[in-house]
Amino acid sequence: MCRTFRILLLFTVFGAWLTVAHAQDTLQVHGVPLWKTGMRIEKYCAIMEEDADRPLSFEQAKQAVFQQYTDSFQLARNSPRPLLIQWIRFAIRNQSMTDTADLYLSMGPHYFASLYDTAGLLHKSGIYETTIEGFAKGFLPLQLLPGQVKMFWLRTEDRRSHLVPPSLTLDTPFTCYKLVAEGMQRDRMLFLLLSMLTGSLFFISFFAAYQYWLSRDSSFLWYMAYTLSSAIIGLFWLDIRHQLSLYSAVFHDLVFAFFLYCVPVLYSLFIGKMLHLSVQFPRSWWLVRILLVVAVWQMVLQFVTLRTGYFLFSKQFGYFVSMAPVTLLNLILLGLTAFSREKIRWFMFCGLLSMLLLWCMPMIVFPKIEFRLNKWNMVLIFLPFYFLLGLTIEAICFSFALSYRSKLILQEKNRLQRQYSADLEQALARRTAEIARQNESLEKQKIQQVQTAFEKKLAESEMSALRARMNPHFIFNCLNSIKLYTLENDAQTASEYLSKFSRLIRRVLEDATAEKITVAKELETLQLYIELEAMRFKDKVRYSIRVDDEIDQDLVEIPPLLLQPYVENAIWHGLMHRPQGGAIEVAVTQPADNCLQVDITDNGIGRAAADALNSKSATRKKSFGLQMTAERIDILNQVYGMQAAVVVNDLTDNAGTASGTKVTMKIPLF
């Protein structure tokens, strides 16, 4: 039994030696081992890194020279290609003659990983391998029939700068599932937090997009772009860390190359827009612009680097080149934000500062974290988490800034509106006052106009009163008579005539401008007039003037020159048309305290006959004086608020024939 075993062992060793060019131990398993944890297999492995320009095929790789695996060898590579391709070879023997060994190779996180056996490709896996579904992307299944010795080749492709420390473990299904289950258990907090942050950023970007659609304010556009980019980055890390198979390899590279630079560019633009930095600090802002352009160039450079593996700079210098502009940009932004005059600057400042602190924090915190496998530790050691958290806090601060700005804008708008309303009210008040003033002045002007017109009319009526009284005909005929007596040497009559005439003229001239005169004066004037007419027409004109004894002629006052036109009318149209002439009677009574009544009665031919004669007349009617007086009475009524009234009655004798006219004038006294 022992001997048989020894022979078998020798054979196996020999066989192994035969099959591998390089001395390499063959891993022995016995069916499915009852391991509690996976078994590290580095020491059974040989490694080969491709250094040709083109990738090798599996057949070519099989012929290549492998070396004993060491960690340092795996980490120090010098390939010109973007992806490092390493081949790891190991052999396993299933010692059991009855049990098949179902095992898993756990090879750690790689971009792409494939497992080959002598016959060819067995399985593919890897973080970037979107064609593989399932949770166990870090595991490649392998199977050994009872007693079978098999050689395997693991091919890994990795981003040169993103190599993770190798870990090659052989697991039984039990340890494999245990690892996966424990891993999921451990990562749940990280998953939750990453999902939350990414979700928040997504939500914020949609919200900002809607805000932008509403307001067309480019700050919202920058904000939206920045949060969306952050969300995509969040998704990127979720994808990598939790193996969600969301992104293709190219998209991974795109995110890695562009979005990481895109975020600072976008939030710089957003901050600049929010704080009007380009206006406040034009020179510094030019520097920011230059850095932004640099960042854009870096995106391109990074992408080219990722895709081609062609590095412009050495590793250290590359780090400096990729980090320095962004760091400078952030520091400048921080400074500008702090010194900005905008009210919302502290929101921006806090956001930016939080992001930068959280970004840098891992450098301080990380070395102090003790590596333990628990749910919080998983969060703490996941570097992108800090960055994502920083971005989210920044986005939240910025959203506060936006809200506060909205409030400020609203306040400003309200203030402006109030101001505008006040201005408008003021303008309205001014305008109203102006209109009122204009109206007033217009009213005044109108009143003045009316007054002037009225005064003019009044003056005219005074003039016409004068004219009515002093009929030019009458004047010249009087003068004619005086001339006659002079020529006839009748000095006595001429003198009497002249003195009466001059007294009348004086009276009329005086009274015409007086508002009121006593009844005595008015009657005296009237008497002078009638006497002169009587002198001209000899016996044709007789007259009497009666005044009620109760009337105090020297106290009672009436508007001047109201009576004369009616007397003149009576003489000319009543008496003159009668060959034998006639009599005129003036009676003054006071029927009430506030009323004076004057009756002018003549025994002439009557109005009807006079009208008939006048209508045949070729000259103008003689009613000029009467018409003027009627108008004057109207005006006097208006001016003094009187109700003076004139009533003309035709008198008839017993036989019914016209026997004269009676004019009754009622003059209010006050």
Add this chain to the structure above:
Amino acid sequence: MLRVVIIDDEPDCVRLLSLQLKLYCPSVQLLGSATDSEEGLQLIQQLQPNLLFLDVEMPVMNGFQLLEKLGTIPFQLVFVTAYDRFAVKAFRYSALDYLLKPIDGKQLQDAVNRAAQRQLPAQQQLSMLKKQLHDKEGSQPDKIALPFQNGVAFTELKNIVYCSSENNYTRFFTTDGQQYLVAKTLGDIQETLEGRHFLRVHRQYVVNLDHIRKYVRGEGNYLVMSNNQQVPVARNQKERLIERFGWL
């Protein structure tokens, strides 16, 4: 020998005129007088005067009505009025004589002398007078009677081109090339026509503004009238011309 009748409703006026005729015109024979138009009418028909002094304003029947009733006027006529602007205007346009009360002795003499020399008033003059008196106040006559040596010409105002002064006479130039020498001073004519698109542009000339064709400036401004006659413009009248036209 002028045989005179006076009709006036005022006894004083009749007496005064009779007295003045005796004083200033001893050659006339006063046939009679009346202070009532009806009475006056009969008097005229009885006495057949060749000169009548007629008051315009009379009760019952005024002067014009009296003439109308008379029909033909086979005598010289002098109206007497105290004051009537409209009547005076009508007299002027109809070229009928008138006196204003109180009557001036010299004017009475002139009126009597004119009456002795001139021809009897034409019927057309009276109808013109009547028409003007009947027209409403303010209406403007469009015709004027021009008494010249051989009779009376009735000319529309628009046909008068201009008038020039010749001593105490005035010569009218009309569009049809006629000239009329009227026994009135240019001052009278100016008074009658001014306000009717006539303007005294010179001491010796009254022109119809509608007939001015050109205004020529230079050595002594002058107007060229529509009949191509030149009318000088006095320097001081230039302003008035401008005022009326608004140009020049």
